[in-house]
Amino acid sequence: QLQLQESGPGLVKASETLSLTCSVSDDSMSSRAYYWAWVRQCPGKGLEWIGTLYSSGITQHSPSLKGRVTMSVDTSKKHFFLTLTSVTAGDTAMYFCARLTPFMAAGGSTNWFDPWGQGTLVTVSS
Amino acid sequence: SYVLIQPPSVSVAPGQTAKITCGGDSIGSKSVHWYQQRPGQAPVLVVYDVGDRPSGIPERFSGANSGNTATLTISRVEAGDEADYYCQVWDGSSDHPEVFGGGTKLTVL
Numbered sequence: 001q002l003q004l005q006e007s008g009p010g011l012v013k014a015s016e017t018l019s020l021t022c023s024v025s026d027d028s029m030s031s032r033a034y035y036w037a038w039v040r041q042c043p044g045k046g047l048e049w050i051g052t053l054y055s056s057g058i059t060q061h062s063p064s065l066k067g068r069v070t071m072s073v074d075t076s077k078k079h080f081f082l083t084l085t086s087v088t089a090g091d092t093a094m095y096f097c098a099r100l101t102p103f104m105a106a107g108g109s110t111n112w113f114d115p116w117g118q119g120t121l122v123t124v125s126s
Numbered sequence: 127s128y129v130l131i132q133p134p135s136v137s138v139a140p141g142q143t144a145k146i147t148c149g150g151d152s153i154g155s156k157s158v159h160w161y162q163q164r165p166g167q168a169p170v171l172v173v174y175d176v177g178d179r180p181s182g183i184p185e186r187f188s189g190a191n192s193g194n195t196a197t198l199t200i201s202r203v204e205a206g207d208e209a210d211y212y213c214q215v216w217d218g219s220s221d222h223p224e225v226f227g228g229g230t231k232l233t234v235l
Contacts, residue, residue, distance in 0.1 A: 046226060046228045049224035052223075112225075
């Protein structure tokens, strides 16, 4: 059963760069059948999509993050990465990685997130 | 960008049926997915493509979608169902294609 595991520093200083890694337990990343994503959850808040790494290699991220996001994958296809620059207190959150399954539904294309990593808490200090 | 609206909270007694709604413009034309997030845990997919369930999810969880409202129904509610529930859709016409609802806290009385 596929498992994802986030890792990275739990504490980052304001204005610096946050870097996270998601480790994938099987060879799913070698398949073009899936996409890969980052989602975060600020304390006491809901889920917020950060970005998606498509099987084509193209990435797309939330416009609300104003170009501070970079996503990439390593050549072994067992890890993918998130970089968020110029962090502020508003970036303090639990960060999750997840696999996205694309599907052609009756109503058109769709994606769902499954499974998710357990999450890693990142706190931005002043 | 597309917006999904969920009620902040729903309460139900054990053994009863809980209905959690997710409102969006013509959401009935979209495929809707639902996630359960227990306190301190990662989200778990419980319903995908409106009404299908991943392996291991009880048949008590079901979904429906029509018009401007999608609904997650949990039958014979158990104490272990107490969690936050989020709906999600993909809006391919947007620069913010993955959209989550604000979440609904299900309380089992």
